[in-house]
Each structure stands twice: as C-alpha cells, then as structure tokens.
Amino acid sequence: MSAKVLTITSGKGGVGKTTATANIGAALAKRGQKVACIDADIGLRNLDVVMGLENRIVYDLVDAVEGRCRLNQAMIKDKHIPDLYLIPSAQTRDKTSISPSDMIRLCNELRSDLDWILIDSPAGIERGFKNAIAPADEIIVITNPAVSAVRDADRIIGIVEAEEKGSPRLLLNRLNPEMVKQNNMLSADDVVDLLAIHLLGIVPEDRAVLISTNKGTPIVLEEKSLAGQAYRNIAQRLLGEEVPLLDLDKGSGFFNRISRVFGSGEK
C-alpha cells in the first residue's frame, strides 16, 4: 500500500471542510479503503467531535510529531466503520508547533499502511494551511455558492497552483437547488465558470447533515440523505469511477416536499 494524501482546504472558514473530511473519509472506508483523517487545525480541534470520537483521545498530532507517542498511538479507530482512523489535532497548542516538513515526514511514515490520508486544513492562508498542503498529492478546494467563499476559494487555488501542487478539484457545498432556480443563488455552472477548475462534486444543502453531525455519525451512513449520496459519489470519483452528478432537482419535487413536511428522511 502507498496512501494518497488528499488535503481538503477552503480559505474561508465555515464552508464545510471538516464535515467533508469526515464524510469523504467515511465513504472511502465504507468502500473497503483504509483511511486516516488528520485534523491539521491545531488549537481549534473539531474533526474529533464531528466524527464522534472526542471521548477517545489520548494522544494527538503534536504528541506524535514531537515523539511523545508512537504514531499508531495517536490513531483513533472509528466506531462506525472499520479501517477508518482519526489523528486528532492538539487543542492547547498553536499552528507553529509543527512545520510543513513535520507533516511531510508524518505522512510518509503513514503511507505504507494506508490507502488514503485525508488532511482537514484550517481556514486561512498562513502556517496551518501551509502545513496542511505540504504533503498533499491532491487538493480539494471546498466552497459555498456565496461571493465571499468563492473569492477566497479563488485565492487558495492561485496559491496552490503557485506552489506547483497541480490543479485542485472543486467541491461545491451547500448548494440550494430551489434558490438557484429562483436566480437567487450562484449555480454550479457559475461557480465552475468563475473558478475555472475541475468539479469533483456538488453537495446540496441538507438539514440531515447538521442532524447527523449532532450525533457524531457521518451523513454517508444515511442512505436516504441526498448529501450523503453526494459524498458517496465523491468517494467513488476519487477511486477513479465515473459517477454522474446528482440530479438535484428531484430534491425539490412534490413528494420530497411532502415527506419533508412529515419529517421522514431526517432520522
């Protein structure tokens, strides 16, 4: 095995990097891949709580980098999906406690035992972001159909290309097909046209995401959720399969609206 290192980044905060990392990781592991998700947001630890593993942390990323534990001691086994692991970030340290070369060394040590290493990047374009992209073989830039998020995504894409990391792929998160139809939200075509990079997937706005995050379970385990389906499709595309983009219009159809009124599909 030689793992592929995939960094999920965005520039702007709050667009869904951590949720995307947790769910792409879960979807890949569900397809039999061995995956480690690394929370590279030192000082603002969050991936643990999104994955529902916050009570199992003993050692963290900085402990592993500074040699206070072996690397596998910092790897927490997921409770839902076999072969999924989390390396949590340190909560009481800051971004300067590790360097880009530390991240490269750490990922190289992990590679031989895994299929995928997913890195959840912090927001911003400073040290934490540099740490997160340093070991990346591939980069996913995530954005929302909002002017601020798209602008920041463009900056990030420019920096990634300047660092000769190749062209990143785009994940458009929280698209609301109804608002697009009313011409009150940028469409996927608009965003792809503005940013001019390859689209990896579109995740529709879905209340089920917050609900599953509340419980610490990945949305990809909810068979009925459209967002869950979108993440499962993204994992398949990462594995080289050709999967058409979701038909998001059916999510606003009559029966779906009825089922939403009665609260089904949101367990």
Next chain:
Amino acid sequence: MDNFINRIFSKKPSSADQARDRLRLVLINDRTDLSSEALESLKDDLLDVLSRYIKIDPKTMRIDITQEGRQQRLIADIPIAGPVSRKY
C-alpha cells in the same frame, strides 16, 4: 407582492446575476493585482505611447482584461485612424 411588482416593473438583474458580475470583476482584480483605476491609467499610458506612432481616436479604443480558464489576458482593440504626421 413587493417582489412581484419589482419583477414586473423593473429590469433589475437577479441577485445571482449580481453575484456573478461582481465576482467576475473582483477575481480579475485579485488575480492581476490591478484595480480598475490602475487599468484606466494603463489605458492612458498605452494611448500616449501609441499616439507617438499612429493616430488613434481614444473613443474607439477598447482595452479589457478577459479570463480564459485561470489565465488572464489583456485584450486591446485599437482602430488606427491614420498615420501621425511626422515633423521633419
């Protein structure tokens, strides 16, 4: 109802159109580090230099930055009005 009346009586672009148009300009500024004022002064300088060699009507000259993929391109369309009368 307000919304309905607005839509009938005004030709205001939709909010998505506005977002797209504003972003298009902002991204060009961000990527080239060239503000719209700077672009104006670039046009003026260009006109100055070119006018030493050819006669140009500034009103017909068009200079724009366009986007091709992630590549920005400065496109100038400058009709030549005639030769500059040289002083010997």
